[in-house]
Amino acid sequence: MGVRETQKLETRRKVLESARDLFNEIGYEETTIRAVAERAGVSVGSVFTTFASKADVLSQVMDDRVEHLYRELEHVAKHMRGSTADRLCSLFAIHYDFECRRVRLFLAHISASFSPTLDRNTIPFGRNSRFRGMIIDMLAEGVERGEICPMTDLELVLDTLMAAYAWNYRLAAAQGCDAATMTEIMDRQIALIFKGLKPH
Amino acid sequence: MNHIPMRMNAPAIRPQKMTRRAMAKQQTREKVLQAARDLFIERGYEGATIRDIARAAGMSTGAVFASFADKTELFDAILNDDFAGLLDPMQDAFSASTTAKEALVGMFGAAYRAHSAQLPLIQAALAASWTRTPEAERLRRESLRPIRSLVIQTLERGVERGELAAKFDQRLISDMLWDLYLAGYRPAAFEGLSVENQTDRLAERIEVILTAIKA
Numbered sequence: 343m344g345v346r347e348t349q350k351l352e353t354r355r356k357v358l359e360s361a362r363d364l365f366n367e368i369g370y371e372e373t374t375i376r377a378v379a380e381r382a383g384v385s386v387g388s389v390f391t392t393f394a395s396k397a398d399v400l401s402q403v404m405d406d407r408v409e410h411l412y413r414e415l416e417h418v419a420k421h422m423r424g425s426t427a428d429r430l431c432s433l434f435a436i437h438y439d440f441e442c443r444r445v446r447l448f449l450a451h452i453s454a455s456f457s458p459t460l461d462r463n464t465i466p467f468g469r470n471s472r473f474r475g476m477i478i479d480m481l482a483e484g485v486e487r488g489e490i491c492p493m494t495d496l497e498l499v500l501d502t503l504m505a506a507y508a509w510n511y512r513l514a515a516a517q518g519c520d521a522a523t524m525t526e527i528m529d530r531q532i533a534l535i536f537k538g539l540k541p542h
Numbered sequence: 543m544n545h546i547p548m549r550m551n552a553p554a555i556r557p558q559k560m561t562r563r564a565m566a567k568q569q570t571r572e573k574v575l576q577a578a579r580d581l582f583i584e585r586g587y588e589g590a591t592i593r594d595i596a597r598a599a600g601m602s603t604g605a606v607f608a609s610f611a612d613k614t615e616l617f618d619a620i621l622n623d624d625f626a627g628l629l630d631p632m633q634d635a636f637s638a639s640t641t642a643k644e645a646l647v648g649m650f651g652a653a654y655r656a657h658s659a660q661l662p663l664i665q666a667a668l669a670a671s672w673t674r675t676p677e678a679e680r681l682r683r684e685s686l687r688p689i690r691s692l693v694i695q696t697l698e699r700g701v702e703r704g705e706l707a708a709k710f711d712q713r714l715i716s717d718m719l720w721d722l723y724l725a726g727y728r729p730a731a732f733e734g735l736s737v738e739n740q741t742d743r744l745a746e747r748i749e750v751i752l753t754a755i756k757a
Contacts, residue, residue: 450672509721515674
């Protein structure tokens with residue numbers, strides 16, 4: 343790899359780390375690119391050669407974070423024990439735990455995903471196909487195991503689960519709830535949804 | 543026509559005679575809200591400045607700040623008013639329906655229809671909702687209470703009519719239904735769905751929940 347490319351990667355890494363910390367410490371709106379550049383020890387110009395906008399920075403911060411998580415989850419998922427409902431509970435519990443480590447950052451991410459001025463290139467929250475893929479796989483296995491009615495529209499169940507997962511974060515936003523609280527609620531929501539999925 | 547739900551037996555309140563000053567303040571507030579609403583729709587939340595809003599309302603920025611601490615507060619006031627206005631059409635949908643699904647789809651569909659001309663505004667409101675102050679959150683919850691209560695009433699009516707199972711966590715279900723409704727705004731905005739499509743999509747997801755609590 344050329345020196346130029348190495349430097350570019352290093353800049354990217356430093357910017358993402360600084361942005362991640364600043365977004366979490368003082369908030370997304372409050373953080374300027376200048377502040378990020380300063381923390382990262384790079385010039386504002388070099389930030390903009392790698393990133394299109396602040397929103398782009400946020401998007402890539404989140405992508406990098408979950409990349410790591412999902413790689414682990416994909417390995418772990420197949421070892422998860424219990425019913426399909428149990429396994430899904432575990433999956434979401436891990437995700438809540440993960441995001442709550444930097445909750446302010448996550449809230450900025452979910453907030454940005456509703457922004458009407460969203461960039462075409464940014465991957466908004468909820469469209470992460472890798473996580474969705476894991477859930478669909480578990481649901482499909484649930485059908486094979488005879489726990490879920492074969493007529494079920496799995497995509498619909500997925501959407502319903504994802505909506506519940508996402509909007510539970512409003513508890514963190516409004517009441518400062520922790521991962522354990524949100525997980526407890528998600529567990530009940532999953533149990534409820536599964537009541538309706540039983541084969542006849 | 544005002545449909546006052548049976549539960550909310552509000553005593554007839556005689557409006558106190560407002561002082562001239564109070565009336566003037568109220569009028570200013572209304573003018574600013576209207577101007578702000580139009581500008582937010584036209585230029586989005588970021589694009590509309592307090593200065594522009596003040597000018598459109600025909601007053602000074604000082605006058606605007608006398609009624610609203612900042613743009614966020616102004617924006618929240620518009621949305622709270624908005625939700626208050628939704629109560630009647632949602633109540634109508636509730637009264638006109640027989641099944642729980644009909645009621646919910648009718649009610650939320652009415653909201654989607656009312657908001658279809660101002661999706662960017664709703665998007666901005668949803669974006670802002672994740673970072674709202676506790677006080678703003680309290681005010682928003684207040685303005686939503688009558689509507690959220692309608693959702694609970696729908697579930698209760700479903701149980702009374704033997705359509706829904708007797709024992710389920712009404713609060714949990716009502717929250718999930720509400721969250722599904724809110725979640726329906728984003729695909730509508732990003733994929734340019736029609737109100738019909740948006741409502742149909744919600745109906746499918748509501749069905750997943752209702753299936754779990756059918757009698």
